[in-house]
Amino acid sequence: MIRVLVADDQRLIREGIASLLSIQPGLTVVGVATNGREAVEQALALRPDVVLMDVRMPELDGVAAAAALRRDAPDCRVLMLTTFDDEEYVIEAVRAGASGYLLKDLPAADLAQAIRLAHAGVHQFDPSATGRLVSALGRRPAPEPSEVDPALTAREVEVLRLIAAGATNREIARKLAVSEGTVKNHVSSILTRLGLRDRTQAAIYAHDHRLL
Numbered sequence: 001m002i003r004v005l006v007a008d009d010q011r012l013i014r015e016g017i018a019s020l021l022s023i024q025p026g027l028t029v030v031g032v033a034t035n036g037r038e039a040v041e042q043a044l045a046l047r048p049d050v051v052l053m054d055v056r057m058p059e060l061d062g063v064a065a066a067a068a069l070r071r072d073a074p075d076c077r078v079l080m081l082t083t084f085d086d087e088e089y090v091i092e093a094v095r096a097g098a099s100g101y102l103l104k105d106l107p108a109a110d111l112a113q114a115i116r117l118a119h120a121g122v123h124q125f126d127p128s129a130t131g132r133l134v135s136a137l138g139r140r141p142a143p144e145p146s147e148v149d150p151a152l153t154a155r156e157v158e159v160l161r162l163i164a165a166g167a168t169n170r171e172i173a174r175k176l177a178v179s180e181g182t183v184k185n186h187v188s189s190i191l192t193r194l195g196l197r198d199r200t201q202a203a204i205y206a207h208d209h210r211l212l
Helices: 013-024 036-046 062-072 088-097 108-119 127-138 154-164 169-174 180-194 197-210
Strands: 001-006 027-033 050-053 078-081 100-103
Touching: 001 013, 001 036, 001 088, 013 027, 013 108, 027 036, 027 108, 036 050, 036 062, 036 169, 050 062, 050 108, 062 078, 078 088, 078 108, 088 100, 088 197, 100 108, 154 169, 154 180, 154 197, 169 180, 180 197
Parallel strands: 001 027, 001 050, 050 078, 078 100
Antiparallel strands: none
């Protein structure tokens, strides 16, 4: 059973989501939280596999709570579930280590599947959230250049640039004349060395370090 914690400051939504998830196969709701601070406390005490986290909550917002859980409970996956598809929220959620950014209008069965995929390590973003993330990265001026982590090899920097450009593993392999297996190893190494969870975070890292 996948253990789930639901964090939302609106009682009706919080209890409704918890009730809907409790009847989904393979899931069990171990607790609920009314704000970000309580979500962190409950997650550390109950050790859920996945936290469904609203973005806007009192005391501590969902993004800050996700960052705290990434630091203090790195094995816990956080799925942002919100009505807001504002690009800044999407970007900050990715930076905080969220495993996905979903909107609350999706069906219960789809939400349950998203939780299962998040638990399996698959990151998911609502199509509108993905579009806003890509659009925002394309518009935002790059920050002042900063040194790329010296732990990365020259080839890993090349792979990181291609990831940020949206290339698939197959396209990267073709571009660098290596096997897809080699590319997968490079991607895994990049994420591990930089402490990132996924390719989206890697793309943001590349943008912040002017690798595009």
